[in-house]
Amino acid sequence: MNAAAPFLEVRGLSKRFGSLRALDGINLDVPHGGLTALIGPNGAGKTTAFNCISGALRPSEGSIRFEGHEIAGAPYHRVARLGVVRTYQVVQPFAEMTVLDAVTVGALLHHPRVSEARAFAGETIEALGLGSKRDTIARSLTIADKKRLELARALATEPQLLLLDEVMAGLTPTECAAAVELLRGLVAREITIVMVEHVMEVLMPLADHVVVLATGKIIFDGKPRDAVNDPAVIDAYLGRP
Template sequence: MSMLRFERVTMQFGGLTAVNSLDLEIGKGQILGLIGPNGAGKSTAFNCAAGVYKPTMGKVYFDGEDITGAKPWDLCRKGLARTFQIVKPFATKTVLYNTTVAAFATTNSREEAESIALDVLKKMHLDHRKDALSGALTIADRKRLEIAKAMATRPKLLLLDEVMAGLRPTEVDEMIDVFKGIRESGVTIFVIEHIMRAIMALSDELVVIHFGTKISEGKPEDVAQDEKVIKAYLGGDYVAS
């Protein structure tokens, strides 16, 4: 059974079609990458999955259930979590506080929420900064905190929206290892990312959209050789490694 499935999902804003009859499927335990030029409709597709938008047409299924039009907070309780391109923690609160708040999505116990938060921070290699104010963190650690907050909700599916943007190459490599570890723990991952080296190394399969329409899908090495993808997004100088 798939963890997430789009059936002809279309999202229109007035006369603009941001996502056009998009079909995609993510199997349980899979990492699926979504790529395309700026303005292609990637974040809109994410927002349809996360409950921010109700598609104009089509259906979204999560773990076999029709969730079309469901609210983000209800989806979070069902096991669907997401991160955001621009991270906005409670800057005047500690790392542990931020992560504990997220854990309340699935428990009403303060003790249990804090235990979940501490465990997640350890896995994200942030436990040594648990008492630091979130506003004082480096960009890389803020990104880790964003992921920790999502993981504290105990997701079955994690949506990652350009979480590696702005990181140095060594930090990107560390983040790739983090995501592989998350997948090994049983979490399915749906990721948008512009850093091609990262998305190629991380994804089991890629879906490419352009002007809201899917133009290619398949194994990363095959997609990278697709002439439509090269023309629309990668450019002629890109060579798949």
Template sequence: MLKAHNLTKRFFGLVAVDNASIDVPEGSITGLIGPNGAGKTTLFAMIAGFSPPNEGRVVFQGDDITTEKPHLRARRGLARTFQIVQPFAGLNVRDNIAVGAYLHTKDPTEAKRRATEVAEKVGLGRELDKLASGLTIAGRKRLELARALATRPKLLLLDEVLAGLNPSEIRDVLPIIRKIREEGVTILMIEHIMQAVMNLCDSVYVLSQGKMIASGEPKVVCTDPAVIEAYLGHGAAARMQAEGAAHA
């Protein structure tokens, strides 16, 4: 469904993403992981159209969309959430979600009907008339997800949708993400919480210092020495292997 080929992004000489490629099959949940500052959100921004790449191509459903504006990509069915959630604080939950629905309708009644439908899917059905400013962190994360879903995406880019949630809240959100996939939406997600990555993702890509250093099934990738060192520092893989041998 999505193929990002050799994407590179430079900021005044700093290479934030360096020749990174990613392939997201239709119907999958694909993870993008890596240490803080690895370039994950920058890669998302290039895929979603918010930041043009210096090099490389973005292909969505067979069409080259590298130079398309974000709103045109949204009309194609590519939506994203943002790591820092910024709802319209003065609007209620229903109207916040309806903003996304207006992408495909000019009818306020239809937009609000769609908003209500989406709110139920993400567990905000009882919060529809509440001001967005009154939501908890978990509620705001669900609202961000709902606003993206209201655009009727084919591919959903989730940028740390679980960040800031406690373990109980994370457990509540995982089934929602699975259900979204079951309803036909392909998902590419940035996530630091490995419990979620292991439980949700069919495959995982690992970005470190702007370069893609590994990809594959989560359980295989997480034992890759290069991935361990990217997270824990040089020599960590060897130390872990030595400790394992010592306890064997």
């Protein structure tokens, strides 16, 4: 690995669906460590960006380099093995598996022995406060717990870059506060986080860095406190008068 290579470097990333340009040549740098918030109005292309970076979708154009490796268009599972793991906006649990088994699937990525993977999955579940539900079938969890399960599954792979797609949506204020604490803990463990969130207020105190997407383009890239005063951002959120 080239020591000078940036952590995540996105250049000229575009994704078209037919005539629709979901992403229109975005450039993005994510430094190692800390939390980057990726925000923007509905349909701005946030989830599409995640899909491209995580390998779920093949970009139409552009390059995505993670620690110097080109990952644009690489198979999904290979991107995950490099250490880029995401969660889904609409939770995708392994419905018929127990919480422990589902998280074990993630843990097996770097713990090939099943017994070790189960032990590590157990610790991960404990740390996320799902310990009492380890033998519950994923399908019967509440939404908040499903989101936690999804986070646990991703964390069990010991990612370097975690892409979180609206993990806070649908949570009660108390649950949100708990989630914020959890994220602080992850950042302290040197896991780099890029987080898509609809609601700016949740993220502002957490984020080191804010990127605003609107209609497939990046309209702001900078410090959180500058974002709230930026006219382009305000326009995108409130619409032009």
